[in-house]
Amino acid sequence: MKILTFSTLFPNTEKPGHGIFVETRLRHLVASGRVDARVMAPVGWFPSSNPRFGEHARLARVPRAENRHGIPVLHPRYPVLPKIGMNVAPLLLAQAVKPAIGRLIDEGFDFDLIDAHYFYPDGVAAAMLARHFNKPLVITARGSDITLLPTFPLPRRMILWAARRADHVITVCNALRDEVVALGVDAQRVTSLRNGVDLQLFRPTERVAGQPFTLLTVGHLVPVKAQELIIGALPLLPDVRLVVAGDGPNRQMLHDLAARLDVSGRVDFLGAVPQAQLRAHYGAADALVLASSREGWANVLLESMACGTPVVASRVYGTPEVVAAPEAGVLMAERTPQGVADAVAALRAQYPDRAATRRYAERFSWDDTTAGQLALFDDILNRRLRQPSRAFAC
Secondary structure, three states: OEEEEEOOOOOOOOOOOOOHHHHHHHHHHHHOOOOEEEEEOOEEOOOOOOHHHOHHHHHHOOOOEEEEOOEEEEOOEEOOOOOOOOOOHHHHHHHHHHHHHHHHHHOOOOOOEEEEEOHHHHHHHHHHHHHHHOOOEEEEEOOHHHHOHHHOHHHHHHHHHHHHHOOEEEEOOHHHHHHHHHHOOOHHHEEEOOOOOOOOOOOOOOOOOOOOEEEEEEOOOOHHHOHHHHHHHHHHOOOEEEEEEEOOOOHHHHHHHHHHOOOHHHEEEEEOOOHHHHHHHHHHOOEEEEOOOOOOOOHHHHHHHHOOOOEEEOOOOOHHHHOOOOOOEEEOOOOOHHHHHHHHHHHHHOOOOHHHHHHHHHHHOOHHHHHHHHHHHHHHHHHHHHOOOOOOOO
């Protein structure tokens, strides 16, 4: 089958870690030998690649087309309107991408199905495009697109519109599936297919004896990830050090907090770390800590476990589905510095065998997810063949 993966959440030469979970799932799907894929990963338009424009300049340097792991990827530009653009973003995205999809079809890739990721604006735009090109559509919900964006009235209506017009909705955990159904989508049209972990890339490493107990946190330094709770727990954990892998707008605030709490000497800020280099950091740590206020399915949890490192995590959305056994780690009783400290202490008191943690992670290969996608796509395309005159309703 030929599929078009559509999402603004996809890696590129300038941001190789951006949306890597979408790329990883697609790579495993293509590796099945049953799928030929192209990727439409739009990038916000900006007029200059001059470095003085920072993040915007980086996006301007993204190539119009590239090949990633043997999969052709196109990066058409779309307009981004600050402040006022949220409500019109799906329409702007769809209109900007429509000519690129038309050219792709004219050049011979007349795909069978659109595989869209993240509901807003991507999924809504994909629903518009699917109707225009008369193609089946599957949208994958991944986290804040369902747990946060529906709190805004117009995005909520558009998300529901797209979900009802999609042939099927995939969620990355059961908790998100419940949220989608609660929005008003027929439960029969929503399937949970959790993310997997690359067990070859993430595997145990040799450890150095005699090191202080080390916590690791991995993720963008943004409010939702709440790394300040982990730093805030360090005064309660006097013999513990923390390694922070990631970058983002909260970096200076976190530096200042560490200084104010007099724990700077025990906090190491690594900045952004390429995924291929994370294995060494997971392996060197005694525990990964994730204090997020929202998560769909946090890939870093399984990556850490695959390296033999147990986790401490907040009890939000899909995380209890990932951390579901003592060898996996401990869930916090509360999202506070005290809650982090108590969970770390509980983990240390009954620290699991690292080989058992690895074995737990091995239950989460990508095989089941790939099989689930193939079965779902086959069913949608077979139904389409039986109803050749079907058109998308307004």
